[in-house]
């Protein structure tokens with residue numbers, strides 16, 4: 079099994095090497111990650127400048143590591159397109175310092191990097207520990223090692239079962255977004271398959287000035303999460319490991335028929351006045 083490993087906390091983070099140690103016995107592990115922390119950069123890709131890369135020191139024999147002067151998504155794209163020879167069976171993004179719950183996954187560098195594997199049909203896992211201080215990575219490593227082979231097998235079976243999309247693209251296995259409570263394994267209350275939770279979005283802004291110019295700092299204090307049963311945050315608050323399958327079709331299908339009125343108004347605005355259909359009386363005719 080060939081495993082690509084990345085982490086938005088950077089190539090020098092504790093979590094990435096805990097993951098590498100856990101996964102190395104399963105096959106070939108290649109590390110490609112930003113040369114510094116890139117949390118909160120989501121799926122950003124560097125398009126406006128070249129990205130430099132150097133070999134990083136790896137503490138694990140047989141594991142090669144690349145330090146990328148770019149985003150987490152850059153690290154995955156460059157590894158898949160250039161650094162790794164042969165097909166990648168599994169992409170792991172983590173072990174991240176800090177939870178990735180609910181709609182925050184859209185901001186997450188951890189999930190943003192994993193999406194580059196998902197988009198290419200590679201079984202992909204984002205894994206995080208719900209703590210920013212004194213983070214316990216070891217249980218996450220144990221979970222990864224137990225999960226990796228099974229998930230790859232399941233993904234292949236799922237793909238075979240689902241076949242192709244209507245336009246002929248191989249159906250993708252869902253991305254797995256995993257969060258662990260920051261407690262010793264013996265204190266965990268099991269593993270729960272969950273859905274994304276929801277929170278109120280009101281970020282607090284710290285401000286100041288340096289003499290001439292004002293600065294603003296978007297701070298995440300304690301987010302206000304809904305305690306909906308079966309959600310990722312709900313599981314973590316009960317000391318359970320949370321595993322959420324993610325797909326990226328975020329189309330609001332229920333809204334499709336309801337938007338036809340707005341689409342019509344747009345069409346009308348685009349039609350030169352003389353060519354607008356003269357609707358019976360009350361409509362907006364030629365102006």
Ligand code: MN
Pocket residue numbers: 086087116117118174175176187188
């Ligand atoms: Mn991070």
